[in-house]
Amino acid sequence: MRQDTTQASKEQPTQKEIRCRRLVAETANPSSRYVGNTPKExxxxxxxREFEDQFVNVYGNRFLFLCPPNEYGVPKFLPTTLRPTHLPYQELYEYKSCARFLADFFNYDELHPADRYPTVVPAPASVLNWQAGDCFDLSIALASLLIGVGYDAYCVSGFAPRFITTRNEARSACPQLDADIEETKEEDKQDGSGRS
Incomplete structure (x- = not known):
């Protein structure tokens, strides 16, 4: 046990943990919904908690990822982290362009370690401000944006191959090269039809 705690103390904090610490230190008057729970929450x-106890009694000791802490260390029920978010950009009203926006303009942080749930799940507003996050953060931000414009969106946790979770695109074709090849083919067709 002592070796595990020594090893854990040597691990570096993740970028998300650093961003959360910085947010807490720099925010003078955070919203009450971030630093506490309402009576309903x-x-x-x-x-x-009662459901988790019943689940463990029926199915054995399995971990349920239901109430992770937010950026202020307050446990929040994961579905309540999704907040309908409506931004005044029409490009974000369609699911494809909204997903493309997050993929193109947000930095992806790998989960560390990759086979465990994150230690913190920040609010979608924080993820949008940081323009960075892991798979949980980005999926919650995307679902919040889609719910805000009327989609019935939700997040699901599961497993994926290593090359997907590490964002390894080493064997992927460059999309720009594919576009250039298509343009060349179209130009050849137009040149060929003009000569007849």
């Missing part, structure tokens, strides 16, 4: 957390 406390009641909900109590029901979730």
């Amino acid at each position: 406390e009641l909900l957390l109590e029901h979730v």
